Amino acid sequence: MRIGEIAALVGVTSRAVRHYHHMGLLPEPERLSNGYRVYSVRDAVLLARIRRLSELGLSLDEVRDVLADDAGRELAEVLGELDADLARQEKEIRTRRRRLAELMEGTLPPEGPVSPTLARLLRAMPETDSAMAAKDRELLTLLDTAGGDETVYAAMRPLMDDPDVLALYDRLDALAGAATDDPRIGPLAAALTALVPEAVLDSMPDTERPLLEGVGEAILADFAPAQAEVVRQVADALAQRRRRRKGGDE
Numbered sequence: 001m002r003i004g005e006i007a008a009l010v011g012v013t014s015r016a017v018r019h020y021h022h023m024g025l026l027p028e029p030e031r032l033s034n035g036y037r038v039y040s041v042r043d044a045v046l047l048a049r050i051r052r053l054s055e056l057g058l059s060l061d062e063v064r065d066v067l068a069d070d071a072g073r074e075l076a077e078v079l080g081e082l083d084a085d086l087a088r089q090e091k092e093i094r095t096r097r098r099r100l101a102e103l104m105e106g107t108l109p110p111e112g113p114v115s116p117t118l119a120r121l122l123r124a125m126p127e128t129d130s131a132m133a134a135k136d137r138e139l140l141t142l143l144d145t146a147g148g149d150e151t152v153y154a155a156m157r158p159l160m161d162d163p164d165v166l167a168l169y170d171r172l173d174a175l176a177g178a179a180t181d182d183p184r185i186g187p188l189a190a191a192l193t194a195l196v197p198e199a200v201l202d203s204m205p206d207t208e209r210p211l212l213e214g215v216g217e218a219i220l221a222d223f224a225p226a227q228a229e230v231v232r233q234v235a236d237a238l239a240q241r242r243r244r245r246k247g248g249d250e
Contacts, residue, residue, distance in 0.1 A: 006039040010047045017047065023060050025050050025067065057086070114141055117150040124160040130169040131176070132227065139219060155199030168192060178226035185226055189233035193241070196234075201242050 007014045020026040026047055029037045046067075053063045056079065114122070118140060125137065140153075159165055171188050178184070220228040 001039040001044070003037050003039065006044050006047060009044055010051055012047065012051055020047070020050055020060075023064070025060060025064055114144045115150055115153070117153040118144045121153045121157055121160065124157060126160065126166055128166055128169060130166070130173050132172040133169045135222070136169075151202075152200050155197045158197070159195065162195070164191075164195070168195070172227055172230065175226040175230065176224045178224070180225050180229045182226050185229050185233065189230045189237065192230065192234050193237040196238060198245075201238065201245065 001009070003014050003017055007017050017026065021028055026043065029039050029043055031037055049067070050063055053066055054060070058066065122137060122140070125133070168188070168191060171184065171191075175182060175184060175188070220231060223231065
């Protein structure tokens with residue numbers, strides 16, 4: 001058989017046959033005096049096995065390892081690993097489809113796609129043209145991408161029905177051009193701290209490191225100075241509140 005004939009018989013392309021030669025999966029057959037390759041039935045059987053193994057999802061390196069073990073013991077091992085990998089992929093696909101179904105249940109937020117719990121939270125946020133409210137939505141979406149805590153989102157949901165939330169956003173917006181010693185900062189930070197649910201405190205990292213270290217400081221750099229100072233005071237107050245709770249529990 002010529003290369004085109006063996007390729008057609010097994011159901012692959014001539015290019016694939018040449019690639020298998022190059023990869024060392026299929027030995028080069030004898031050549032006629034005119035340089036044409038001549039394939040035997042044994043070559044066709046081997047080529048068919050390469051095709052079947054590839055269709056199972058094995059990489060060509062894995063196919064080579066299987067073919068090198070005539071007893072078939074490695075084939076069983078590799079197929080077992082492949083089956084486990086497919087099971088993991090199947091589980092991930094089911095999880096992703098459940099998430100898509102949940103997202104499609106309601107109107108997708110403009111920041112989407114996000115986790116279903118955050119999507120519900122964003123949909124519940126009151127309509128406002130507040131710049132700080134818009135920044136909050138952006139930060140929540142960023143944190144969700146980094147693996148946000150859905151327990152926190154659920155705990156924050158009742159805040160969306162609190163009439164004080166919009167007023168607090170207005171007070172934050174009013175600090176856009178203020179100095180960091182503005183007398184409005186302290187009272188606003190205290191009001192925001194009091195509004196934080198206990199479940200959010202429970203989600204805070206159990207560490208002595210400052211809450212706004214690293215990424216937090218980078219986020220604050222995007223705020224106006226007085227607004228950033230409010231957030232710093234809130235973070236400090238929440239850390240103290242958590243320490244008091246932890247001390248009370250012990």
